Amino acid sequence: MGMLEGKSLLITGVLMDSSIAFHVAKLAQEEGANVVLTSFGRQFRLTQAIAKRLPGGGAPVVQLDVTNAEDLAGLADAVREHTDGLDGVLHSIGFAPQSVMGGNFLAGEWPDVATAIEISAFSLKSLAVAAKPLLRKGSSVVGLTFDAQFAWPVYDWMGVAKAAFEATARYLARDLGPDGIRVNLVAAGPIRTTAAKSIPGFAEMEEGWSARAPLGWDVSDPEPTARTCAALLSDWFPGTTAEIVHVDGGVHAMGQ
Ligand code: NAD
Numbered sequence: 001m002g003m004l005e006g007k008s009l010l011i012t013g014v015l016m017d018s019s020i021a022f023h024v025a026k027l028a029q030e031e032g033a034n035v036v037l038t039s040f041g042r043q044f045r046l047t048q049a050i051a052k053r054l055p056g057g058g059a060p061v062v063q064l065d066v067t068n069a070e071d072l073a074g075l076a077d078a079v080r081e082h083t084d085g086l087d088g089v090l091h092s093i094g095f096a097p098q099s100v101m102g103g104n105f106l107a108g109e110w111p112d113v114a115t116a117i118e119i120s121a122f123s124l125k126s127l128a129v130a131a132k133p134l135l136r137k138g139s140s141v142v143g144l145t146f147d148a149q150f151a152w153p154v155y156d157w158m159g160v161a162k163a164a165f166e167a168t169a170r171y172l173a174r175d176l177g178p179d180g181i182r183v184n185l186v187a188a189g190p191i192r193t194t195a196a197k198s199i200p201g202f203a204e205m206e207e208g209w210s211a212r213a214p215l216g217w218d219v220s221d222p223e224p225t226a227r228t229c230a231a232l233l234s235d236w237f238p239g240t241t242a243e244i245v246h247v248d249g250g251v252h253a254m255g256q
Helices: 020-030 041-051 070-079 110-134 156-179 202-206 223-233
Strands: 009-011 034-040 061-063 086-091 135-146 182-188 244-246
Touching: 020 223, 034 041, 034 202, 061 135, 061 244, 070 110, 086 110, 086 202, 086 223, 110 156, 135 223, 135 244, 156 202, 182 223, 202 244, 223 244
Parallel strands: 009 034, 009 086, 034 061, 086 135, 135 182, 182 244
Antiparallel strands: none
């Protein structure tokens, strides 16, 4: 029996087959889950096409732009067309305008920083609240961060957004725990996805990661990160919430 047999999961963030979320959806189907995806705007058709590459031959896609109040209000009903309830939600969403990344931290302007924080941090609360009517006792919300304890080269205001995201996860864990809902994050090392490649100077962030990692690190392999997300979505972390699990080859614990 698969680790996610009989589970229903809502998975955001499938843009390409390089997306971390695509690999979580793939593993989830392989482990027996029923998967519903979200997408929005011009990306919607792309997500539908990419979904056909999943082992199950596809997955329904519902509309969700996390900055759109109507989408958020309609999310539970849209998902209900495909499943009665949810056992897990993956938040795999990040965006910051180019102007606030790339080594120009001091020039960051509030409207662009606000966009980064709304889409990359506040959206965890928006998504969890929108999905809550469907979330069963024992369910799991999982998100993806890039360790926000440090000031990284070129990550700039996206790093500040990730710090807000990590704090948001802790407060959500506090407020959803009484309903039996866990909230955990995976702090992944650098992976070459569309979002990563849109960071000006991303190469500086991946540089040397593998050499520093006791386990080594492959920037073109999202599978280790996806496996950990799948495990956190399963019943195998029943007493864990407000946690950040590092999937970075061990870099977070090493001195230089
Ligand atoms: P990706 O580009 O494949 O996925 C990013 C997703 O965010 C896309 O599917 C996009 O549609 C979605 N998105 C952007 N704005 C949105 C909005 N307004 N509403 C709904 N969805 C929106 O890249 P990825 O690397 O798979 O990113 C997934 C998550 O992983 C992000 O939170 C990212 O910060 C995090 N992460 C990535 C890395 C890395 O190196 N790639 C490392 C650590 C954490």
